[in-house]
Amino acid sequence: MAKRAILSDIRIQTWLLLGPALVIYVVFAVFPMLDVIWLSAFKWNGLDPVKEYVGATNYVDIFTKDPVFWVAFKNTVIWTILSVSIPPMVGLALALGLNQPIFGRNSLRAVYYLPVIIAPIAVATMWRWMYNPFFGLFGQIMTLLGLGAYVPDWLGSRDAALYSAFAAHVWQSVGFSMVLFLAGVQEVNKSLVEAARIDGAGRWGVFRYVTLPALRTTLTIVLVLAIISSLKAFDIVYGLTGGGPAQSTQMLALWAFTQSMQIFDFGRGSAISVVLLAVTLAVVIPYMRWNQKREEAAQ
């Protein structure tokens, strides 16, 4: 009887449901995060039995002595700005188009979503081949068009490499935004759309004053996910350029990995990870709070 009373307590039920996930979260997410922050105050190569405490030296070094850190920082900012603008815009356009009653709509939705389920490293392998300046698809097409002399070194030129990698990222990620927007578009109240049309609104008017406001929550989700995934961009750049040429496509996440797992400077790699974490929180938290307040005001 007493056991039943305990189990029927809503607080007990809550903790029973949350407990296992919380334990896993603490062990596999919170603890490693704290461990990285702690490790960033040490100099350690993974070989020495003792880690040498160096305080903030790793941070000072990456900010003042590391010739690649600020390149990686700038690239991460560029990648993030491009990621929150281009793939969501293309995804929204595709969602609006594929929401229309056109022939082969479901097949086209599947086709546009397909790249999302391919592993980024496989996408990188495919695109690396297409970008090959001698044998690649793009070079061959340009040659057929008589533009062979103008085939750029897509992944070998420091001016083009980052944007070439980003094009591959757009191809892979746009389907994800499209699916989220498609779900949002299908939830738009049809009676509101009809009412707007009766009031004389054209296609743009319906989109601007009915569809777009209804997509506000979806838009927030898409943008927050885009920001987070772009700040930690790693695999596709690693697979396409490895950070090259001459570290010109380095990203913060990739540089942290390189420092820790290839150069085996775990302190410096951890410091870069902590900076990346701080930047992510500094961008995402204010945006989410601003958006939350806006939604509360709208209600």
Next chain:
Amino acid sequence: MTLTSAVSRAALAGGLLLAGTCLSSAEELTFWMLNYSSQASADIWAKLVSDFEAANPGTKITIVNRGTDDHKTAIRVAAGTDKGPDIYFMWAGLGLGGEYVKAGLSLPLDKYYAEYKWDDELMPAALSFSRMYPGGRHGVPSTFRGEAIYYNKALFEKAGITSLPANYDEMVAGAEKLKAAGIPAITFGGTVNWHVMRLMDVILESKCGAEKHDALKEMTAKWSDEACAAASFTELEKWGKNYILSPFMGIDDAQAFNLFVADRAAMVLEGDWLVGMLDEAGKLEDVDFFPFPTGTNRLYGFADYNYVSSKSKNPDLAAKFLDYLASTPVQQEALGSFGTTSVNKNVVYGDMRPLDKKWLDVFNTYGEVYLNGDQAFPLDVTTEYFRIINEVVSGNMAPADAVKAMQTFIDNKS
């Protein structure tokens, strides 16, 4: 059988089993190495281990294979514990193998070198790396690799090159002749940083000479003070601008090889392993090679070594196993699986391809070696060396700035 006797027999059997386990555990060896490159390699290793165990009753050899990065990480993890291998594979040189030696993970093998007389049995060029570490001799060579300029004989002829270059200036003159004939002189793949690095390494050896080149790589000489370092970067820039088949920063070494065998470039700077690849491509007759004419009488190359761990409980057995691996009969049996040539100088070669035979002559000719940059430098300096080389060869950094950047990084490190 009564219950009591059954229990007694079981206890006796258990005791014997336990004793056997203890006995065998005293004679166990763990060997960490990279994944086998082929099934033939896996088969020969299985046979060699089995033969050694049969010849040494009670001995158990356990081979643990990993990918390159996993292997490096596993050794680092093991370094902080009492566990780990008795023998581990690692490249030779101060950069890769030397890091583990410096950390005290490698056992000095001087007494085993004397006991097993490895100096009498193995190639001097391959052995030279064992002497470069402070505090004694470390590791035993398993394979030795030389790198040289492979050239397309027809393209050389077409460009009017009638004799092979004897020094660096003649090398540049040859490249200029090829350029004048509309033939890209050499091909590299820039996405793998170490490929273009080879060109910088041989230029440094040519321009600085052996002693100064070593001092620069050991970071005891200042890159910004040595005129030959800036001159080497200037030469590298010149090669990037004039002689390397472009574009090259967006392709890798495999694609560079494909371009070479497609007659798109006259030369490639590769190792002795290329002979097999040329054979598969049906280009053996069309290609020859020569060591880059640096004028220092040292061969460009590197070696794979097996090191005995300082934490090994059975260092004598580990050394015995390494002696077995390096021995003439085993090297003779494994020839072709470990490499086309052996580190053992007593191995007899039968029907060799002409280029393999030429490589063997080269290995026996040179007594000294200069290392690839990525195996000479510590890892962080290697990463910066790659960056600066790529910037210079792409024309994005002036040679004068390159030597400053290199020295600044080294100074900041200390």
